[in-house]
Amino acid sequence: MAHPQTIQIFLPAGDPQGIRVAEIPTRIVRVIEVPRSLLGEFLKMPEPDQVGVYFLFGDDEATGQMKVYVGQTGSLRMRLSQHNAGRDFWNRVVIALSLTNSLTNTHASYLEWLSIQKTRDAERFVLENGNSGAKPHTPAPLLADCTEIHETIRVLLSTLGYPVFDPVARRAVTDAQDGPYQPDAPDGAPNAGPELRRYICTGPDADARGVYTNEGFVVLAGSTGRAEAVASFQSTGYFRLREQLIQQDALRTDGRRLVFVRDTLFKSPSAAAACVLGRTANGPLEWRDEAGVPLWEHEVKPLELGAEAAS
Known part of the structure; x- marks a missing residue:
């Protein structure tokens, strides 16, 4: 713990x-x-x-x-x-x-x-x-x-910067569809820290689940993304990142879809959403909880309101 x-x-x-x-x-x-x-x-x-x-x-x-x-x-x-x-x-x-x-x-x-x-x-x-x-x-x-x-x-x-033993998203619940996402302690015992809210990103041929962690945004294994990218996306850094993940076997092509083979960490929700949707994307708005509330409402807006109150 x-x-x-x-x-x-x-x-x-x-x-x-x-x-x-x-x-x-x-x-x-x-x-x-x-x-x-x-x-x-x-x-x-x-x-x-x-x-x-x-x-x-x-x-x-x-x-x-x-x-x-x-x-x-x-x-x-x-x-x-x-x-x-x-x-x-x-x-x-x-x-x-x-x-x-x-x-x-x-x-x-x-x-x-x-x-x-x-x-x-x-x-x-x-x-x-x-x-x-x-x-x-x-x-x-x-x-x-x-x-x-x-x-x-x-x-x-x-x-020192080498989290070699730490999964990008430690889970007690392995089914990405059910229940709250709860981090585990290194020995597998439930961590007493706060639960991580599950987010969903969907689109044509895309159905992904993820969590926002203190390292970035993690798309969970088993999620799917759109294999075909729009033309304007192919000149972006996010497209090159997606191609690199395919080369690393983190993403596998399955017909019209890309399947996330393992939990995959992105530096931002927008990078994760772009790789899922095959186009540029505003991650804080594309990722939504199961009630449809965007990540922005949970993670970004409270900070902005707090800054306004402090000024």
């Missing part, structure tokens, strides 16, 4: 784009983000001699998709040097290790396996790992430790 937390980020060189060290003061886990160009500087630090779990991050230049490789090792120094020589896609690595140097190889093996499962379930990053292997045998006390450690890693990764 989400709760307020204090997170400290230390910049060893004072450069926000350089090495960053993040930790929650009451936890024993620390994560270190290292640009690939500064890997040599990290290898001079004492931490590379520890057991750790690491995440290589980069982009697919052809599709623009975010990619990640998850690994673990008893010698970060040796393993990261091997990846620097043998893997091309990544430009940053985030390493998770223990402040007390108490992670064992058993901890690391289970955390690697769990991280791969959570990454695959979230479908936010393309997973570079070939397979996740079998679930390691983990005694109950160690399993309890790993559950807490992994949650700390999840929070710190998201804080």
